[in-house]
Amino acid sequence: MLPLPERFVARVLSDLGETEGRALCAALDGVPPVSVRLNPAKAPQPEGPVRAGTGAASCGVGPEAACCGSGSDGAAGVRGAAAGTDALRGPEAAAVAEKPDADIPSPVPRREVQTGSASVFGANPFAAEAADADSAVGDSAGASVAAAASAPCTGAEKVPWSRWGYYLPVRPQFTFDPAFHAGTYYVQEAGSQFVDRILAPYDPTGWRVLDLCAAPGGKTTLYASLVGADGLVVANEIDRRRAQTLADNVRKWGTGNVVVTVNEPREVAAFEEWFDLVAVDAPCSGEGMFRKDGGARAEWSEGNVRACAVRQSAILCEAWRSLKPGGVLIYSTCTFSRTENEEVLEAFAGACGEELAEAAEVATDPAWGVACGRVGVFQTFRFYPHKARGEGFFAAVARKTPGAGGRMRTPKARRALFGAVTRDEVRELGRWVLRPERMRFLRLDETCYAYPEAQADAVRALSEGLSAIASGVEMGRFFKGRLKPAPALAFYAGLDRRALPAAELGAEDALRYLRRQEVGAARFAEGMNLVCAGGRALGFAKRIGGRVNNLYPDSLRILKNE
Ligand code: SAM
Numbered sequence: 422m423l424p425l426p427e428r429f430v431a432r433v434l435s436d437l438g439e440t441e442g443r444a445l446c447a448a449l450d451g452v453p454p455v456s457v458r459l460n461p462a463k464a465p466q467p468e469g470p471v472r473a474g475t476g477a478a479s480c481g482v483g484p485e486a487a488c489c490g491s492g493s494d495g496a497a498g499v500r501g502a503a504a505g506t507d508a509l510r511g512p513e514a515a516a517v518a519e520k521p522d523a524d525i526p527s528p529v530p531r532r533e534v535q536t537g538s539a540s541v542f543g544a545n546p547f548a549a550e551a552a553d554a555d556s557a558v559g560d561s562a563g564a565s566v567a568a569a570a571s572a573p574c575t576g577a578e579k580v581p582w583s584r585w586g587y588y589l590p591v592r593p594q595f596t597f598d599p600a601f602h603a604g605t606y607y608v609q610e611a612g613s614q615f616v617d618r619i620l621a622p623y624d625p626t627g628w629r630v631l632d633l634c635a636a637p638g639g640k641t642t643l644y645a646s647l648v649g650a651d652g653l654v655v656a657n658e659i660d661r662r663r664a665q666t667l668a669d670n671v672r673k674w675g676t677g678n679v680v681v682t683v684n685e686p687r688e689v690a691a692f693e694e695w696f697d698l699v700a701v702d703a704p705c706s707g708e709g710m711f712r713k714d715g716g717a718r719a720e721w722s723e724g725n726v727r728a729c730a731v732r733q734s735a736i737l738c739e740a741w742r743s744l745k746p747g748g749v750l751i752y753s754t755c756t757f758s759r760t761e762n763e764e765v766l767e768a769f770a771g772a773c774g775e776e777l778a779e780a781a782e783v784a785t786d787p788a789w790g791v792a793c794g795r796v797g798v799f800q801t802f803r804f805y806p807h808k809a810r811g812e813g814f815f816a817a818v819a820r821k822t823p824g825a826g827g828r829m830r831t832p833k834a835r836r837a838l839f840g841a842v843t844r845d846e847v848r849e850l851g852r853w854v855l856r857p858e859r860m861r862f863l864r865l866d867e868t869c870y871a872y873p874e875a876q877a878d879a880v881r882a883l884s885e886g887l888s889a890i891a892s893g894v895e896m897g898r899f900f901k902g903r904l905k906p907a908p909a910l911a912f913y914a915g916l917d918r919r920a921l922p923a924a925e926l927g928a929e930d931a932l933r934y935l936r937r938q939e940v941g942a943a944r945f946a947e948g949m950n951l952v953c954a955g956g957r958a959l960g961f962a963k964r965i966g967g968r969v970n971n972l973y974p975d976s977l978r979i980l981k982n983e
Contacts, residue, residue, distance in 0.1 A: 701752050
């Protein structure tokens, strides 16, 4: 790893003082923690009693004020785990299907989430994988799975500000963990998970969220979990290649409530006053990644910091247009530089004037080591790796004044994209999802899609006005009146498992499947099968006699051997 850039070190020492500055630089040469965030629609999730107002306190006011207030209430309150839809099969799934509120499990109600408890780990997805791993665990690939499956959560600790986040004691080989490929969790920086905390004062169920700089999708998947089955996340990424990765991650997450667009911020901003939350996770100089990413050190320069700030200001101004009056704005970067953080916000606040207002106060715990501050009406949060457990991160939150703005504006459709599906097709499509009555099925060319009914008109307008590369649930195509499922449907958390037989594979076969290699036919029924490992859906495969046609997408296949 290259040494830290000299001018960066000089700036840090000047900004933070000798002692703090040296401590930060030393931390940036240390070992980064590994953290993941579980998918509440697919993984067992912790539930705690509602503890509003306890266990955390408001941040101090003033530049970089240390967090203040009463201490944390760390140990109590994890009540065990509720099975996600994805874990349900057969009669259990049927029971869920009959319940009016059964769909993608909604996010847990707003509550203070407690720090680690053994009961969470007892029901963690990694442990389930380990229990299901077959006797092949002795070979090298199997051993990787076992390591990824069980070891990470032995001694894993809760990320205290995130409902679904955990620190892992060692870095497993995620590539060889089928639960990773099934979208059971996302490998995400602990600091980035703080946006969950920023939204803690709200109930974002049903919100429309714009994640303007979204790839590879860490925060997108978090927002998708937060808004629930009737909400919508527009995940935009300007870089087409990165947008493909984003789309893959969104499909695996399986919430069915995301549209992935590839547009410039100004094009998205033509959807004026559309969104309850607009998040700008801006491209930045990446100082916060210096510990993990040698490339960030190599590319850093003062000129780049200034260029990033110009770009960040431009993105923020566009983002503002698409926020509803009363809506929440989150600005974040993974850099320490005041030029890219406080100064960008100061300039932005100057341009917005009275339209910008304080958001609801975000409660934090001093034990977390997050440095809280204010820039005008913005409440700010800084993660320094020598103080908070994670990489460098900066976030700020404010709101648009409820009375501000003119009116919502939807740009004219560039083209009509969607067609209707026939009644027979609706019936067949409905067979594949748990709550067909809450979905709208539409056809795009030859492929059928499903959208949350509450958001279907919005998805149509967005898809017809922007360049959308993925949206809702891609269901598949019809052949002779039957649906040939698209790979994405296997990942959908609201898939009705009664639609087809499931082939449960052991660890070694699961990896063969994920590599698109041949798998033995013994565990497959004739025809189309859902391929599972540890009960989690990985994809589809079709058995024809003694042969199994592996339908795992080539673009997702594991290429690594060890
Ligand atoms: N939010 C993402 C997550 O949590 O996984 C990380 C986003 S990353 C920090 C910033 C993203 O902004 C990059 O994917 C980059 O391609 C994109 N970007 C770069 N230039 C941009 C621009 N001018 N407008 C919008 N996005 C841009």
